[in-house]
Amino acid sequence: MTAEYLDPPLSAPxxxxxxxxxxxxxxVGAVQEFWASFRANHGAVAGVxxxxxxxxxxxxxxxxxPHSPVLNDNAAFLKPPFWxxxxxxxxxxxxxxxxxxxxxxxxxxxxxxxxxxxxxxxLSVIVGTVLGLVAGFFRGGVEIAIMxxxxxxxxxxxxLLAIVIVAILGPGVMNALLAVAVVLLPHYVRITHAAVxxxxxxxxxxxxxxxxxxxxxxxxxxxxxxxxxPLIVQATLGVSTAILDAASLGFLGLGAQPPLPEWGTMLADxxxxxxxxxxxxxxxxIMILVTVxxxxxxxxxxxxxxxxxxKR
Amino acid sequence: xxxxxxxxxxxxxxxxxxxxRAVDGVSITVAEGxxxxxxxxxxxxxxxxxxxxxxxxxxxxxxxxxxxxxxxxDLTRLSGRExxxxxxxxxxxxxQDPMTSLNPCFTVGFQLVETLRVHxxxxxxxxxxxxxxxxxxxxxxxxxxxxxxxxxxxxxxMNQRVMIATAIAxxxxxxxxxxxxxxxxxxxxxxxxxxLRTLQRDRGMALILVSHNMDVVAETARxxxxxxxxxxxxxxxxAGLFGAxxxxxxxxxxxxxxERQESxxxxxxxxxxxxxxxxxxxxxxxxxxxxxxxxxxxSARRP
Numbered sequence: 001m002t003a004e005y006l007d008p009p010l011s012a013p014x015x016x017x018x019x020x021x022x023x024x025x026x027x028v029g030a031v032q033e034f035w036a037s038f039r040a041n042h043g044a045v046a047g048v049x050x051x052x053x054x055x056x057x058x059x060x061x062x063x064x065x066p067h068s069p070v071l072n073d074n075a076a077f078l079k080p081p082f083w084x085x086x087x088x089x090x091x092x093x094x095x096x097x098x099x100x101x102x103x104x105x106x107x108x109x110x111x112x113x114x115x116x117x118x119x120x121x122x123l124s125v126i127v128g129t130v131l132g133l134v135a136g137f138f139r140g141g142v143e144i145a146i147m148x149x150x151x152x153x154x155x156x157x158x159x160l161l162a163i164v165i166v167a168i169l170g171p172g173v174m175n176a177l178l179a180v181a182v183v184l185l186p187h188y189v190r191i192t193h194a195a196v197x198x199x200x201x202x203x204x205x206x207x208x209x210x211x212x213x214x215x216x217x218x219x220x221x222x223x224x225x226x227x228x229x230p231l232i233v234q235a236t237l238g239v240s241t242a243i244l245d246a247a248s249l250g251f252l253g254l255g256a257q258p259p260l261p262e263w264g265t266m267l268a269d270x271x272x273x274x275x276x277x278x279x280x281x282x283x284x285x286i287m288i289l290v291t292v293x294x295x296x297x298x299x300x301x302x303x304x305x306x307x308x309x310x311k312r
Numbered sequence: 313x314x315x316x317x318x319x320x321x322x323x324x325x326x327x328x329x330x331x332x333r334a335v336d337g338v339s340i341t342v343a344e345g346x347x348x349x350x351x352x353x354x355x356x357x358x359x360x361x362x363x364x365x366x367x368x369x370x371x372x373x374x375x376x377x378x379x380x381x382x383x384x385x386d387l388t389r390l391s392g393r394e395x396x397x398x399x400x401x402x403x404x405x406x407x408q409d410p411m412t413s414l415n416p417c418f419t420v421g422f423q424l425v426e427t428l429r430v431h432x433x434x435x436x437x438x439x440x441x442x443x444x445x446x447x448x449x450x451x452x453x454x455x456x457x458x459x460x461x462x463x464x465x466x467x468x469x470m471n472q473r474v475m476i477a478t479a480i481a482x483x484x485x486x487x488x489x490x491x492x493x494x495x496x497x498x499x500x501x502x503x504x505x506x507x508l509r510t511l512q513r514d515r516g517m518a519l520i521l522v523s524h525n526m527d528v529v530a531e532t533a534r535x536x537x538x539x540x541x542x543x544x545x546x547x548x549x550x551a552g553l554f555g556a557x558x559x560x561x562x563x564x565x566x567x568x569x570x571e572r573q574e575s576x577x578x579x580x581x582x583x584x585x586x587x588x589x590x591x592x593x594x595x596x597x598x599x600x601x602x603x604x605x606x607x608x609x610x611s612a613r614r615p
Contacts (some may be wrong), residue, residue, distance in 0.1 A: 139371050203413040210366050211427055211478065212400025214392075225417040 037305040044301020050294035058111040067101035069108035069261040074099055078277045094279045102279060105261035106287055112262045113243050113291060116177055120242035121235050123181040125188050132192025133219045136200060147193065150186035158183045159248055166254040176255035180245045184238050191234055195227035229306040236302055240295035247288050263288050315486055315518050316342040319379040323364055326372060335361050336542035347512055347519040349533030351526060357542040358522045362488050366405055367395055400431045404479035408491040410471035414463040420474045421459025424481060431482045446477040450507060469500035480511060486518045493528060505532055526569055530554050538562045
């Protein structure tokens with residue numbers, strides 16, 4: 001028995017002097033490692049599942065939704081959900097004050113909310129990253145101008161600022177989207193700016209400069225990829241903020257206008273029936289809560305997985 | 313013909329109290345295929361001089377120079393684009409810390425291939441073949457498989473080899489090595505220096521080796537310039553300089569090497585915040601520098 005340990009058969013292949021390398025080994029390994037540490041966070045995985053469900057709902061709204069989100073049934077005002085007295089299986093989650101199916105409106109609302117969340121974040125990430133890169137690369141006057149402007153934006157309460165912008169542009173989904181994007185902008189500018197300053201001090205940037213890289217190449221090819229981790233995390237968390245802010249604007253009547261089935265607007269429409277028909281307020285509220293929570297959980301999970309300092 | 317001519321190069325950093333010149337009237341000439349060592353303590357302006365040559369004076373430094381020419385082309389007159397083309401191809405530079413000198417986001421192969429594709433206009437396949445050949449040339453085992461490795465997967469010595477491969481990828485006429493071995497352990501140091509020497513000899517490439525390590529310079533460079541407080545205090549052939557230093561600072565520096573040190577201490581550098589130009593001249597009045605000739609000869613140079 002011990003002999004086997006002491007004398008391995010001669011035919012056994014000796015290990016290669018260097019680990020057998022494969023093309024792209026590093027990249028695949030990095031993805032696997034990322035997934036391994038992301039999976040350990042059950043909340044984040046649940047968040048991903050919820051988001052996937054909502055994305056499916058939004059994508060397949062035309063097939064899933066039992067009714068039109070805007071057509072009303074004059075025979076069925078404020079019908080309760082099916083499990084309550086007076087409810088019916090025609091309208092599973094009941095109807096609102098003018099007889100529109102709640103379930104269908106919620107499903108179509110997912111479309112709008114996701115669109116707003118993703119569009120807002122895409123807009124402010126792109127603009128914010130460029131501004132942050134410019135501020136980080138061109139020190140001096142440009143940096144001061146950009147960063148102080150962002151500081152000013154940060155001093156204003158976010159919802160108030162959004163309301164001001166919408167008041168100037170006029171209510172509507174697109175303008176609410178722009179307003180929320182402006183509100184979120186400073187976060188991305190600051191994160192990028194800070195990351196750029198840390199990265200540009202490193203030798204590889206000087207090395208790239210020495211080998212003749214131009215400023216644009218340095219900004220987008222060399223430095224930006226190294227600033228991505230915090231931006232990805234902030235972007236995920238930003239989606240939830242964007243959805244929430246857009247819903248708030250909708251609630252105040254400044255976002256999506258009726259009859260668009262936006263969750264915040266639905267809440268606003270239902271205000272006066274809170275005491276009589278709980279379902280018209282509760283379900284949009286739950287949808288907002290669940291979606292925002294899911295994005296936050298995923299954002300946290302991403303941060304844990306992408307930040308080596310937080311790894312267990 | 314002189315490959316690189318620097319005449320009276322200064323880099324000043326404006327400050328509200330006193331304008332400090334980190335590099336103060338440095339003149340260096342490097343001939344083709346020559347190896348020049350630049351030594352000096354930390355903060356003597358060695359690296360900054362080299363960065364200035366590459367056109368990379370860090371903000372808010374201000375560069376003034378009478379003549380800065382590479383192959384008889386005035387570098388100060390070139391447009392940014394022309395200068396960048398020249399910088400990557402004919403002049404190359406490697407840095408002290410190989411672990412941070414490569415972009416951590418990309419594989420070493422990608423970075424090497426990118427350099428070749430941009431500067432040599434090679435197609436993907438040719439660049440890859442060339443990159444593998446370069447990695448083999450700088451002594452990286454299993455070069456083909458190392459192409460897919462990220463910088464963090466390689467050791468410091470390996471990364472420095474990759475840096476050297478990137479630097480020599482476009483057959484530069486001048487390689488500036490800014491303390492290329494400081495971050496490496498001694499055995500690897502010797503290998504890297506040997507590699508630089510071999511490359512320099514085989515390619516007829518001029519080499520400027522910046523270091524605070526006298527032994528490294530003594531082994532590698534034919535001519536040595538000693539920098540102190542932003543000025544070149546002595547510049548001679550290596551044998552003469554190490555054999556019979558002319559300037560007291562050089563002598564002090566040599567005497568301060570660990571293997572020679574018995575009781576001598578390197579004189580403390582005069583305070584930094586003196587008015588520019590006053591530093592070395594005032595040095596004689598610094599009690600720590602007693603025994604230095606007065607008035608201090610700014611440079612004891614021999615052609």
